[in-house]
Amino acid sequence: MKKIKICGLKRREDIEYVNKYQPDYIGFVFAGKKRKLTYDQVVDLKKYLTSSIQVVGVFVNEDISFVEKLVKEHVIDLVQLHGQEDQKYIQALKEKVDVSIIKAIQIKNEDSFNEHYDVDYYLYDHGTGGTGESFDWSMLKEVDKPVFLAGGINLLNIDDALKKNVYALDVSSGVETDGFKDEKKIKKIVRRVRNEG
Template sequence: MTQIKLCGLTREEDIAAVNRWRPDYVGFVFANSRRRVTPEQARYLKDGLDPRIKAVGVFTNEPVPFIIELCETGVIEMVQLHGDETEEYIRALKRKTACPVIKAIRVQSTEQLLQAEKLSCDLLLLDAYQKGQYGGSGKTFDRALIPRLHKPFFLAGGLESGNIAQAVGECHPFGIDVSSGAETDGLKDESKIRQIIEIIRSRPSFTS
């Protein structure tokens, strides 16, 4: 079954909503974003999260010790790197934590993705390229650029209830990552969260 990740949770109401509908993952954004949370806020939100839902920390070019502390204290269980992190950076991180590492790629070419697959991260996340932004633009990208990848990947970039079924059917990702598509006026919307989860989980043909 296609995995579901809802990114950018910031409020107690968001936690209550995901606890009711139970995506597989949620994301706490520590990168520069309107959805950014502090470690203290993330710890508070994580304390209220259903333990069956994994918490992912989203980072952009952060010092490795900052990430490691969040892993060691149980605030997050997976790491998502959304900046210019190199293979050396990923290896240094993986030497210090057993938490799985996701590397986000802002898609521009097929060759870029074939090269990204060689990285030592555990999963990729494919997002839209937007000049001057590391992610979270809510824009789609040309999914025809995605080659056959052996490394599992999350599909991101402008996904919402109206296009998510087609996107999953075309790309067969390990999982989908939704942020702005589950929001109304910049805040997570429980009805949109419910719609997205029901669409994915009601289709038995959606397998990774």
């Protein structure tokens, strides 16, 4: 069965929703504007999160020492790199932390699947991420790592996404209404992934 990640949580209510419906992963974003959180905000929200849900920290070209701090203080369980981090950066990070690393790859065309990094997972997204748009999923290719599929997944296309040979689905704007996480949408999308209706 596919895993499900709900990304971009910002509020105490968002934590209550995920505690109730139990996705496999949630994401706290440390970049951008729309969903960016500070260290203190994430530490506070994490206090209320059920321990069975794994926390992914989402970073864009972040200083390695900050990522290391979050991992060593057990604020996050996995690291997602969503910028221009190269293999040199990844190697330096791996020397500091011992957690799984997800590397986001922007799918622009078929050549995008030829990018390779020494990480645990790939995340395929449309453009820079956070756009709420999907890339052409028919381009998906078999690769040698588990893949998180992201970008514009919502209740209208979740059934198509579930047919793809990927490890996990990563949903953010697809479970929002007016820019905020929507409990009913989270409930429905988690249940669809778990085949519970």
